[in-house]
Amino acid sequence: MKGIIYSFIDNEYFYIGSTIKAFNSILLEHKTASEGVSKNSKFYKYIRNIRGGWNDITIIILETVECNTVEEVEKIKMNYIKTHISDPYCLNVIKNSSERYFISKRYSK
Numbered sequence: 001m002k003g004i005i006y007s008f009i010d011n012e013y014f015y016i017g018s019t020i021k022a023f024n025s026i027l028l029e030h031k032t033a034s035e036g037v038s039k040n041s042k043f044y045k046y047i048r049n050i051r052g053g054w055n056d057i058t059i060i061i062l063e064t065v066e067c068n069t070v071e072e073v074e075k076i077k078m079n080y081i082k083t084h085i086s087d088p089y090c091l092n093v094i095k096n097s098s099e100r101y102f103i104s105k106r107y108s109k
Helices: 023-035 042-049 070-082
Strands: 002-010 013-019 058-066 093-095 101-103
Touching: 002 023, 002 070, 013 023, 013 042, 013 070, 023 042, 058 070
Parallel strands: none
Antiparallel strands: 002 013, 002 058, 093 101
C-alpha cells in the first residue's frame, strides 16, 4: 500500500499529516472538517481564522512511502513532527503553561 506524508503551509505556520487514502480524498476531508465549528483542533481553528482560508495554503507532499500498515505511515509522520517539537509554528505541537512543548494527543496515535 502507498502512504503519503504531507504538509499544509501558510506563511510560517504548518501542519504535517499522513494518509493511505487517495490524496484528493483526504484533502476534501480536511476542507470539510475545517468548515465545521465542532472541529476544534489547532489546525482547523487556524484555517478558519486566516483571511484566505484554504486559498492561502500551500500543499507539499513530503514523502511517498510503501508500507504494510497505517501504523507504519503514522510512525513516519511522527518522526517529521518530532523534528519540529519546539517549533511554535507547527500546528501539530502544543506549548503548555510551563513553556514545554508536546505533540497534541490528536496527532500522537
